[in-house]
Amino acid sequence: VTGRLNVLVTGAAGLVGVEVAARLAAAGHDVTGLVHDNARLVRNNGRPLRVSLLAGDVTMPGLGLGERVRAGQFDRIVHCAAVTDFGRPPEVYRSVNTEGTARVVEFARTANVPLVYVSTAYVCGERDGVATEDELDVGQRFGNDYERSKLLAEQIARKAGADGLPVAVVRPSIVAGAARTGVIRDLKNVYLVLKLVTEGLARTLPGHYDACLDLVPVDYVADLITDVTTRFAEAADRTFHAVGAHLRLRDISDVLAEFPSFQVPRYVSPSSFDASQLPPAERSYYERVTSLYDSYFQRRIRFDDTVAAGFTARRRVCAGPAYLRRLIDYAVRTGYLGNPLPSVPDVLAGLSRRS
Amino acid sequence: VLTVHDGGRTPRQIQESVEVVISAMAPRSGVALAADTDLRTGLGYSSLRLIELMITLEQHLDLPPIDLAEAGPVRTVADVVELAVETAGLPAPARQDQGA
Numbered sequence: 001v002t003g004r005l006n007v008l009v010t011g012a013a014g015l016v017g018v019e020v021a022a023r024l025a026a027a028g029h030d031v032t033g034l035v036h037d038n039a040r041l042v043r044n045n046g047r048p049l050r051v052s053l054l055a056g057d058v059t060m061p062g063l064g065l066g067e068r069v070r071a072g073q074f075d076r077i078v079h080c081a082a083v084t085d086f087g088r089p090p091e092v093y094r095s096v097n098t099e100g101t102a103r104v105v106e107f108a109r110t111a112n113v114p115l116v117y118v119s120t121a122y123v124c125g126e127r128d129g130v131a132t133e134d135e136l137d138v139g140q141r142f143g144n145d146y147e148r149s150k151l152l153a154e155q156i157a158r159k160a161g162a163d164g165l166p167v168a169v170v171r172p173s174i175v176a177g178a179a180r181t182g183v184i185r186d187l188k189n190v191y192l193v194l195k196l197v198t199e200g201l202a203r204t205l206p207g208h209y210d211a212c213l214d215l216v217p218v219d220y221v222a223d224l225i226t227d228v229t230t231r232f233a234e235a236a237d238r239t240f241h242a243v244g245a246h247l248r249l250r251d252i253s254d255v256l257a258e259f260p261s262f263q264v265p266r267y268v269s270p271s272s273f274d275a276s277q278l279p280p281a282e283r284s285y286y287e288r289v290t291s292l293y294d295s296y297f298q299r300r301i302r303f304d305d306t307v308a309a310g311f312t313a314r315r316r317v318c319a320g321p322a323y324l325r326r327l328i329d330y331a332v333r334t335g336y337l338g339n340p341l342p343s344v345p346d347v348l349a350g351l352s353r354r355s
Numbered sequence: 356v357l358t359v360h361d362g363g364r365t366p367r368q369i370q371e372s373v374e375v376v377i378s379a380m381a382p383r384s385g386v387a388l389a390a391d392t393d394l395r396t397g398l399g400y401s402s403l404r405l406i407e408l409m410i411t412l413e414q415h416l417d418l419p420p421i422d423l424a425e426a427g428p429v430r431t432v433a434d435v436v437e438l439a440v441e442t443a444g445l446p447a448p449a450r451q452d453q454g455a
Contacts, residue, residue: 348414
């Protein structure tokens with residue numbers, strides 16, 4: 001670190017945002033977290049983080065900060081704020097992820113503050129093969145509105161870069177537990193899918209056994225974003241894949257089968273999958289939850305991270321099954337996995353007996 | 356028009372049934388319900404358990420599908436009651452009457 005930086009982190013209460021803020025603060029930088037609904041910063045390990053906070057809203061002009069703050073007082077802006085859970089209405093993704101990024105870019109531009117934009121590796125969309133860090137819009141289709149909103153946002157950030165704003169982009173894949181311990185603050189997204197399949201609530205899925213998921217430890221993602229922020233001169237105008245363990249669905253099934261109480265899903269060809277043929281309870285889960293993740297069971301995608309690997313000395317996690325075991329072990333220890341609540345049919349039967 | 360689903364029930368009857376289902380599905384048992392009881396912090400509901408709550412309500416009360424994504428914030432017992440009553444095509448009960 002060559003000097004003390006004044007850094008604004010948007011989405012500072014989020015999983016990645018709080019870990020980036022914590023690393024920057026620990027390195028002696030002045031960190032201001034922009035927060036919206038949640039003004040309590042809790043790190044991935046459950047401990048509180050105390051940094052300066054600003055209540056704001058990335059969907060508002062000037063990030064809703066009014067006259068309280070000028071962009072020029074910051075040396076860097078790290079834009080982590082985003083809606084990342086699935087199944088929300090399209091306008092939510094558009095408003096927060098795409099238009100919110102436009103607002104942050106606009107804010108940064110008023111004083112030409114270097115911007116680190118946190119995108120997603122899944123801007124690659126629904127395609128097979130290798131996605132490289134220099135690719136963006138290659139005419140891909142998207143698995144969901146989240147991915148589409150993030151592609152549009154990254155285009156806005158990149159256009160601002162082409163117009164003279166110093167910009168670097170970091171693209172995490174599926175953010176999961178810490179590399180060595182598996183610890184994770186928020187059990188959602190991939191954990192939700194693991195819960196559904198291991199409890200037998202999603203037994204049959206439209207997918208391919210050789211489709212691939214990329215799970216990346218939250219600590220690696222936060223480390224890389226921190227490096228990009230503090231070594232911005234080297235990172236400007238570049239895009240970094242923050243990716244980790246490459247897992248085929250076959251590998252995931254093999255690991256799940258090691259746990260005696262877990263169910264293991266069956267994948268059927270998407271062309272022959274028919275949700276109407278599922279048992280009624282499973283169909284309810286499929287239509288409301290599991291179907292949101294369909295495209296992740298079908299993509300045979302790998303993320304090339306040559307640029308990131310050449311930039312940071314930090315080692316990314318390589319052994320996918322070993323990492324997945326750590327994630328599952330942690331989720332079992334917390335009671336999230338392996339400890340199912342009474343099922344919907346069980347509760348309905350109980351209600352029927354009572355009435 | 357959803358009145359075909361109300362089966363002659365009153366908002367108050369639906370409210371009582373909804374509260375029974377919320378208690379039966381709650382990850383944290385033995386909590387006395389009030390209108391402002393928070394589903395997550397008070398009763399331990401996760402996003403998945405909330406979806407399961409909707410599936411159970413639909414089947415138990417014979418309601419049409421409830422889309423949580425379109426429903427707006429559902430944080431408290433009163434929010435669920437209001438959502439179920441509206442889904443049944445009935446006028447929402449006055450909030451001050453709930454939990455009484």
